[in-house]
Every structure is written in C-alpha cells, then in structure tokens.
Amino acid sequence: MAHIMKCKVCGESFDRDKITCIHVGNRYAHVECAQKAELKGELIEPPQKDPDLIALEEYVMKLFNQTYVSPGIRKQINQYHDEYKFTYKGILQSLIYFFELRGNPIDKANGHIGIVPYIYKEATTYYYNLYLAKIVNNQKNINDYKPKIKHIEITPPKAETKKIKLFNLDE
Numbered sequence: 001m002a003h004i005m006k007c008k009v010c011g012e013s014f015d016r017d018k019i020t021c022i023h024v025g026n027r028y029a030h031v032e033c034a035q036k037a038e039l040k041g042e043l044i045e046p047p048q049k050d051p052d053l054i055a056l057e058e059y060v061m062k063l064f065n066q067t068y069v070s071p072g073i074r075k076q077i078n079q080y081h082d083e084y085k086f087t088y089k090g091i092l093q094s095l096i097y098f099f100e101l102r103g104n105p106i107d108k109a110n111g112h113i114g115i116v117p118y119i120y121k122e123a124t125t126y127y128y129n130l131y132l133a134k135i136v137n138n139q140k141n142i143n144d145y146k147p148k149i150k151h152i153e154i155t156p157p158k159a160e161t162k163k164i165k166l167f168n169l170d171e
C-alpha cells in the first residue's frame with residue numbers, strides 16, 4: 001500500500017516508502033527540498049523521533065546485522081504502526097519474543113519482520129503478564145514466566161510462487 005505524502009517544501013506528492021524523505025515537523029519533505037529550504041533559512045524544526053522507534057530500529061539493525069534499516073522493513077514498520085495501530089514498543093517486543101524467547105531462527109525471516117502481525121497480540125500479552133507478575137512478586141525468576149516453547153513450522157520459500165507465505169500459521 002502506497003503512503004502518498006505531499007512535500008512540505010515543493011508541494012509535490014510522493015510515496016513515502018519509495019522516495020528518500022524526511023520528517024519535517026508533522027509533515028514530510030524531499031531530502032533535497034528540505035536541504036534547500038534549510039539553506040534559505042526557511043523551515044526547519046528538527047525531526048522529533050519517537051524514542052520507541054529509535055529503539056526498534058536499533059534492534060532491527062542488530063537483529064539482521066545491518067547498519068541501516070532496509071526500505072522493506074521500514075515499510076513494514078510504517079504499515080504496522082499506521083494501519084494496524086501497533087506501537088513501536090509492541091513491535092519491538094514481538095521481535096524479541098519471537099526470535100529470542102521462542103528461539104526462532106533469524107535467517108528464516110529473509111531480512112523482514114512479516115511475522116509481527118501474527119504474534120503481536122501474543123507477545124504484548126506476554127509482556128503485560130510479565131509486567132503484572134513482576135509487580136506481584138519481584139522475587140521470582142523471570143524465566144518462570146517463559147511460555148512453553150511452541151514450534152512454528154517455517155515453510156521454505158517456493159521460487160515459482162509469487163506470494164511467499166513465510167510462516168506456516170495453520171496450527
């Protein structure tokens with residue numbers, strides 16, 4: 001799904017997921033336009049980045065061993081946040097839950113975070129319960145609250161199929 005934005009500087013419309021752009025206040029602008037405007041002394045409120053988004057991006061980079069967040073993942077994050085109304089923190093918790101707590105192999109993710117919608121509710125519920133449990137009893141070991149590991153089958157991508165279903169969630 002395209003995310004059409006209007007550049008705050010030149011007024012031209014563009015797809016946020018495809019064009020290099022930056023946040024200017026609560027709007028978007030082409031990077032070049034923003035730079036030009038900055039040179040002219042117009043604009044620019046420094047982009048305010050959500051600390052939860054920063055934490056999520058740092059985790060994603062660490063997870064996939066990259067120095068940047070790929071456009072594909074950025075698109076997924078935007079979609080989950082804007083359309084699914086997931087929080088950045090919840091997305092982060094979902095990834096930690098899936099890869100670290102449940103021990104699913106990172107290389108099977110193909111450099112994407114498409115698993116998030118399937119586990120978001122479960123993961124955030126898990127962290128919520130963990131939070132409650134910590135309040136109730138601070139003495140207990142966190143590991144006592146780990147869910148039983150449930151194996152998720154991951155089907156290998158088929159070259160001939162257009163739409164790859166990465167995770168088999170039929171169970």
Ligand SMILES: [Zn+2]
Binds near residue numbers: 029030
């Ligand atoms: Zn522009």
